[in-house]
Amino acid sequence: MTDRRPTRSTPAGRAYLDLQNLARRLRRPTDELHQLYALEGFLSRLAASEHADHLVLKGGVLLAAYETRRPTRDVDLYARQVPNDIPTVLRTVREIAALPQDDGLDLAPETATAESIRDEDEYSGVRVTLTGRLSAARIAFHVDVNVGDPVQPAPRRVVLPRLLGGRLEVTGYPLPMVHAEKIVTAVQRGAGNTRWRDFADVHALCLRHAVDGDELRSSVVTVSEYRRVALTPLATALAGYPAVAQAKWAAWRRRQRLDDRLPEEFADVLGTVTAFADPVLTGRTSGLSWDPGALSWR
DSSP states (O other): OOOSSOOTTSHHHHHHHHHHHHHHHHTOOHHHHHHHHHHHHHHHHHHTSTTTTTEEEEHHHHGGGGTOOOOOSEEEEEESSSOOSHHHHHHHHHHHHTSOOTTSEEOOGGGOEEEEEEETTTEEEEEEEEEEEETTEEEEEEEEEEEOSOOSSOOEEEEEEOTTSSEEEEEEOOHHHHHHHHHHHHHHHGGGOOOHHHHHHHHHHHTTOOOBHHHHHHHHHHHHHHHTOOOOOHHHHTTTHHHHHHHHHHHHHHHTTOTTTSOSOHHHHHHHHHHHHHHHHTTOOTTOBEETTTTEEO
8 A cells, every 4th residue: 555645664654765865965856766766676676586697787777886876767688588579578577576575665567568669770679667656656667678789798796786775686787898888889870879878877987997908899899790880989980079969968967967977068078988988999908908097098
């Protein structure tokens, strides 16, 4: 039963009020944290299910494992050894959502609906939409399950810090693969790219984490060969792009309330991303590692 007025007498009420307080401290919208909490709840159920090793976490939620959490409304999963048809995916997501957890969430598997999705030419998949509840909050979110780019290096166990404390361990993309998909997408889409989150993610990640140059090159080549994308330096593929993109970048940054986390000028973001990506794209990172402190390959 849904709480009309959240109290600390139930798990749902406690979580609702704790998230409300956390949102005030972080100066973030409460509904944003409700959304992330619901996504965490789905992943904790996935981790406890028989599908834990067959559905691999990617996308925005995974970034929390790399200390780069950002707002998102979707759980993105790569399907391995799972048929990627609507009936199978819908049944699988409903099974996962129905598993009990002591987090106060009701993920309402009976509300789940599914449809085919296609992200231009990158991958096809199935989107499942659920509408759950946390006390007085109604939370709609998506679970996107797709097949596509081969994962190189192989998926591994990653640890996500939870909003209200504790940790969650799931199977996820390794960091080189996170970068590779975003870098190849930037080359592939060129000056028509509006995936601002990809630039933001690569920028944030390369400020924080070292990366092995040989591993990243292998990941980029694997993705580009699968998509049949010719590798071109971003400096060439996106020449003149910052001036065209600035207004849209500023609007996206403002909508996401990331003014305090990302540079105001898109040229600054792209400059860092290009310094990171272009040596990889041109095969000049053999035997090198990315130094996030120096922002260079060494």
